[in-house]
Amino acid sequence: MKILRLFKAGRMRAALGFGAVWFLLATPAYGATGSDDTESRGAAQAVSNLEKAANQAYNQGDYAAAADQYRALIQAQPEHAVAYRNLARSYFWQAIYPEAVAYYDLYLRLAPDAADLGQVQSERRLAASRAGTQVWRIPTSQAQALTALHSALEDGLGLSAGEGGAWGIYQTLLRTGYAQPDLAELKRRLVRKLLNEFVGLLVPDADQPAPRLELADWTLQLERLDAARALSDDPGFLSVIERRTPLAKTAIALLTGRFEQAHSLSLVAIEQNPDMPFIRWFQVRALLELTRYAEALSALGELEEYARSANPKVLEYSAIFRASILQRMGRAEEAAAIYLNLLDGPSSAGRGLASPGGSGVQ
Amino acid sequence: MKPTQYSNMIDPMPNKPNFRLYFASLALIASLILPTLSASAQSGPAADTQAEQVILWTFIAPDTPADSIEKIRRGLREALPNKGARHLFGEKALQEYIAQNTASPAQCLIGLETCVSPQTLAFDALGLALVIHVEITRADAQWVANGRWVDRRGEVAGRASLKALSARDLAFELAGEIFDSTASVSVLSEPAGAQVEIDGDPVGTTPLTYRLALGEHRYQLKMDHFKTVTGTFTLLADTAERIEHELEAQSGALVLLNTPPGAQLIIDGEPRGPADHRVELAAGSYEIEVRAKGFDTHHETLEVLQGQAIQRRVQMDETHPLLRDIAADAIVQNRYIARLSYDHSFQSATFQDTRAAVGSTRFSFRSFRDAGSSPPPNHLVSPNGLRLDFSYHWENVGLILLSASYLSTALEFDALLDSSAVNEPIEVRIERMRRLQLRPLQLRYRVFYKNLAIFAEVGTGINIDWIRASGDLLDAPVSLSNSEAFWALGIGTSYYFTPNIFALFRYSAQAYIDDGPGTEHVLSLGAGIALPNIFGVEPEPPETLE
Numbered sequence: 001m002k003i004l005r006l007f008k009a010g011r012m013r014a015a016l017g018f019g020a021v022w023f024l025l026a027t028p029a030y031g032a033t034g035s036d037d038t039e040s041r042g043a044a045q046a047v048s049n050l051e052k053a054a055n056q057a058y059n060q061g062d063y064a065a066a067a068d069q070y071r072a073l074i075q076a077q078p079e080h081a082v083a084y085r086n087l088a089r090s091y092f093w094q095a096i097y098p099e100a101v102a103y104y105d106l107y108l109r110l111a112p113d114a115a116d117l118g119q120v121q122s123e124r125r126l127a128a129s130r131a132g133t134q135v136w137r138i139p140t141s142q143a144q145a146l147t148a149l150h151s152a153l154e155d156g157l158g159l160s161a162g163e164g165g166a167w168g169i170y171q172t173l174l175r176t177g178y179a180q181p182d183l184a185e186l187k188r189r190l191v192r193k194l195l196n197e198f199v200g201l202l203v204p205d206a207d208q209p210a211p212r213l214e215l216a217d218w219t220l221q222l223e224r225l226d227a228a229r230a231l232s233d234d235p236g237f238l239s240v241i242e243r244r245t246p247l248a249k250t251a252i253a254l255l256t257g258r259f260e261q262a263h264s265l266s267l268v269a270i271e272q273n274p275d276m277p278f279i280r281w282f283q284v285r286a287l288l289e290l291t292r293y294a295e296a297l298s299a300l301g302e303l304e305e306y307a308r309s310a311n312p313k314v315l316e317y318s319a320i321f322r323a324s325i326l327q328r329m330g331r332a333e334e335a336a337a338i339y340l341n342l343l344d345g346p347s348s349a350g351r352g353l354a355s356p357g358g359s360g361v362q
Numbered sequence: 363m364k365p366t367q368y369s370n371m372i373d374p375m376p377n378k379p380n381f382r383l384y385f386a387s388l389a390l391i392a393s394l395i396l397p398t399l400s401a402s403a404q405s406g407p408a409a410d411t412q413a414e415q416v417i418l419w420t421f422i423a424p425d426t427p428a429d430s431i432e433k434i435r436r437g438l439r440e441a442l443p444n445k446g447a448r449h450l451f452g453e454k455a456l457q458e459y460i461a462q463n464t465a466s467p468a469q470c471l472i473g474l475e476t477c478v479s480p481q482t483l484a485f486d487a488l489g490l491a492l493v494i495h496v497e498i499t500r501a502d503a504q505w506v507a508n509g510r511w512v513d514r515r516g517e518v519a520g521r522a523s524l525k526a527l528s529a530r531d532l533a534f535e536l537a538g539e540i541f542d543s544t545a546s547v548s549v550l551s552e553p554a555g556a557q558v559e560i561d562g563d564p565v566g567t568t569p570l571t572y573r574l575a576l577g578e579h580r581y582q583l584k585m586d587h588f589k590t591v592t593g594t595f596t597l598l599a600d601t602a603e604r605i606e607h608e609l610e611a612q613s614g615a616l617v618l619l620n621t622p623p624g625a626q627l628i629i630d631g632e633p634r635g636p637a638d639h640r641v642e643l644a645a646g647s648y649e650i651e652v653r654a655k656g657f658d659t660h661h662e663t664l665e666v667l668q669g670q671a672i673q674r675r676v677q678m679d680e681t682h683p684l685l686r687d688i689a690a691d692a693i694v695q696n697r698y699i700a701r702l703s704y705d706h707s708f709q710s711a712t713f714q715d716t717r718a719a720v721g722s723t724r725f726s727f728r729s730f731r732d733a734g735s736s737p738p739p740n741h742l743v744s745p746n747g748l749r750l751d752f753s754y755h756w757e758n759v760g761l762i763l764l765s766a767s768y769l770s771t772a773l774e775f776d777a778l779l780d781s782s783a784v785n786e787p788i789e790v791r792i793e794r795m796r797r798l799q800l801r802p803l804q805l806r807y808r809v810f811y812k813n814l815a816i817f818a819e820v821g822t823g824i825n826i827d828w829i830r831a832s833g834d835l836l837d838a839p840v841s842l843s844n845s846e847a848f849w850a851l852g853i854g855t856s857y858y859f860t861p862n863i864f865a866l867f868r869y870s871a872q873a874y875i876d877d878g879p880g881t882e883h884v885l886s887l888g889a890g891i892a893l894p895n896i897f898g899v900e901p902e903p904p905e906t907l908e
Contacts, residue, residue, distance in 0.1 A: 058907050059905075059907060089904070089907075092902070093903070093905075119901065123901060123903045128894065129697075129894035130894070132861075132862070133696075133860055135861075143661075144663045148664065148665065151674075156665060156667075160665075160667060164647070164665060204473070208470070208476065208477050210470075212473050213473045254472065278473070281473075282472055288467060317470075317477060317483065320480060320484060320487060321467060321468070321471055323484075324465050324467045330461065332457045333457055336453055336456045336457045339456070339460070339487070339488060342483075342484040343481060343512065344420075344495070
């Protein structure tokens, strides 16, 4: 039997050679994403290291450790076909045949044209015959977590407080050891959901100057981006994440009293997110807190210029802000004029409150 | 309750003598306590419910002497002795007030709360409770004041048009009119920060205090994740209304649809009654279980957010007493199948072409014999026995490599045999029949439903019959035989107890290629065993990977 194994191992080496070539050709995302972005390169390196460690454990006969690492590899790269085959083999040598059959099947599904197809099919048959009556079924814990994840992706939150929501359920699913190709699609859906949720919460209500978010909400927003970053190796998604991150960081810095940092982050956020004009309110507020009133007025002017064409309804709010700044600058007359104009309200339009002399406001 | 300075007024009409006397006395008291009040008025805008109310007055006086506004102000200072309120008369007073105070920037501008109207924000920034706009004119030697007062909502809370002979009288009448038609209301909630709407208009967040027109008002307190509170209050002259609510946290809810009758809901292991009832749940993650008699138990993990009502359609499969959930995958792993069945065959036999040779004498079946003039061409025979077959199966298609059956039956048929020894037919009795059938190759197709495999088989075979005949003219019974080829078509079902062991029922029709023998109908009832790879020739995985 040993001779037979060695013989087959030799065949396997040849097949692996072809398999490796196939893998490199079939998954250009590895190289492409790695060259584009440092973070992606780091992630690809981590995946590569994981695979090396898994192979090493396998070659040393530590099949349980190898299986753990191949599972982790699949969770990181759910479309990495070879990991399924090797996980199946790790199970095979542990005499866990039903799982081996299931993972051979996944490999054959992911790599229907693999060079080692014949060999793997034979291995699968042997594993199936040894499995006898036992058939691998998704464990209840995995099935429950998977159902909950689908449900959360459908109509729940991507991320809720305390690492809940779809993200939390996804982490639970990984902890159950779930390693299947559909993780790739689940990850994509989750990233999309997290980003949509992030952006959706940044849309101010009608006639409101800024989205209604408190510090805890902003922290959660940043966690959404961090979660999306951890899940995604897609350059498009990563670019969006990087672009949106300064928005949340600006708000958090402002709400935690780091006004200088809030101001510098707001500049980046404004530049990278022209579709999120609300962040200018945060910039003005940071400058106000830094007592850089002249700059605050200037930033407010830019905000008003933008609002005049995009959302004139918020101009009255900016007037309040302006009055507040002027008040701090000791320009009480200008501040009073703004307040009086607002307090006169729509019911007295045209009364000319600011008119001089006996006919003016006194 | 905080009574206003008008609490002793019985008649609200401002131009009555007792009203004037009242304000005159108040003015005297005010002059005594004014320094203290002025000092306290230096504080910032009202931030809490106990703070002093600030009221802004604006005046315009076209076509009146230059000092007319100052006269009115003086009169108002006398009429309104700053008790519980600070009055800012005109823009200059406002400027001084602004210079002395620093308004906190509105938190709503950075999304920390919902922005109310800009007018309300201006009220908040200055800590104002009311803004009173007064236009003064002269008509027929009388002073005329057209006033309107605006509350925190930016709404005009009231209007008045008053006349008096002197500016001072006009000021007193104006003060009486306005402060008799508005009153203060404080709204508080626990937790604070609830959005307050009065008469449908958002006016700010709790805690807040401001003045409103007298009369009945509706209010609503709204806060995320808490139940909305609504109510009404009536503002009376000389009173201060206080509204205070402890907000009740909103719970989530779960509604299950499509549950079978009598289904019970279990949440985190605790029975919660009928599954089709709405269940209130606090925010959190729950393991839910729905159990119903005759159905497979449904398990699910649900996350409920505060205030979220979840509707979930539940699909539960009926549990069948016989059909068990053995995965077809488990069955198809067992590719080698052996079946043994009891076969019972029915055929209208003619025994045509059955022959025998005993020494040099040859016998052949001639016909059946009967008492009547025309003997029947055939007789029903129903031999029974065992069938054994071996097959190799892929998932759906299988190959029956060999199928052999041996059947026999006792007969009592009178017949005639031709013999080479005599010219006349010999009368015999057919006593027994034995039948061997070999089906060397048959094709089989099966589909699975739970632990049932429904199959169809088709193939050819060869049938060998032996019939034993005895008669007076025969020294010993003669065994005649014949072989015929046939087509076989069978349908049936296998019921798997386990992926290895099953029972089977089959009906097959075997049509003989020769026209003579009639079609044979065979019913089979048996059992089988399915085995995985028993030859061990499949290759193992490599022990090292590159």
